[in-house]
Amino acid sequence: MLPDYLKRPIIDTETTKTVRRILKTKCLNTVCEGARCPNKSECYSHNTATFLIMGKVCTRNCRYCNISPARPEPLDLEEPKHVAEAVKELGLKFAVITSVTRDDLPDGGAQHFKNCIDEIRKICDAKVEILTPDFKDDKRALDTVIKAHPDVFNHNIETVRSIFKTARPQGDYDRSIEVLRYVKENSNIVTKSGLMAGLGEGVNDIEETLCDLHDAGVDIITIGQYIQPSKQHLPVAKYYTLEEFEELKELARKIGFKNFQIGPLVRSSYHAMASYETSLK
Numbered sequence: 001m002l003p004d005y006l007k008r009p010i011i012d013t014e015t016t017k018t019v020r021r022i023l024k025t026k027c028l029n030t031v032c033e034g035a036r037c038p039n040k041s042e043c044y045s046h047n048t049a050t051f052l053i054m055g056k057v058c059t060r061n062c063r064y065c066n067i068s069p070a071r072p073e074p075l076d077l078e079e080p081k082h083v084a085e086a087v088k089e090l091g092l093k094f095a096v097i098t099s100v101t102r103d104d105l106p107d108g109g110a111q112h113f114k115n116c117i118d119e120i121r122k123i124c125d126a127k128v129e130i131l132t133p134d135f136k137d138d139k140r141a142l143d144t145v146i147k148a149h150p151d152v153f154n155h156n157i158e159t160v161r162s163i164f165k166t167a168r169p170q171g172d173y174d175r176s177i178e179v180l181r182y183v184k185e186n187s188n189i190v191t192k193s194g195l196m197a198g199l200g201e202g203v204n205d206i207e208e209t210l211c212d213l214h215d216a217g218v219d220i221i222t223i224g225q226y227i228q229p230s231k232q233h234l235p236v237a238k239y240y241t242l243e244e245f246e247e248l249k250e251l252a253r254k255i256g257f258k259n260f261q262i263g264p265l266v267r268s269s270y271h272a273m274a275s276y277e278t279s280l281k
Contacts, residue, residue: 050097054102063167080118083119087124094273095129096129110138129276152191153189155191161209184217192275193221206251219259221260223248225265
């Protein structure tokens, strides 16, 4: 049974309809829909959405994710332009762009990310946060993204070391940490990462992961409750209470993080603009 504090009302206003119309007109996907984000209505009502580029299917099969694994379609070369046009039409001051993992592409889609950033900056002044896959820790791919200089580079660790291979069988915990470290050591870009609570980890596991992220120079962290998308996905091992989320905030402060979003319904891009602005202070 889902605790009451994890339930969100459906909001349907002229603004949410406008967001859906623009996304449909531009043939764009959002992680809001693909990952069944509980904050979708809130974000749509505030005239924002997290763009999901490079298709709706993934080359990896993470056991917590609602995005389906399948053979992907070729890249839509017009997509970066369409993303930029949607950002302008929505009047966004802060755009968040994420993607499925594209291990089939030589650069993992790094150039496509760069093209999206470049196109946005051609036609509007929006800040850009990207949430990327690990690019298999390909330094050339990471350099391509760094050269585009997003305002925030986000790569989610997603879970703790002890559970990582179960949840992300095609990923690697240390590789994800090194991706974040490389970006921080080779740029002045704000870095960010997040993880889910409730997959069977203990507080000591979370502390270890937060320490690893802090050591890698990560500026912003997010922690939210894992919610099972379907019976085919990993089950929820624990629903953290509101009090326990407050304890995780204290843990983050103790480790040295000054900028974090931690709570039951927090997701990667939740209050992303506010987090970015706080990181500059």
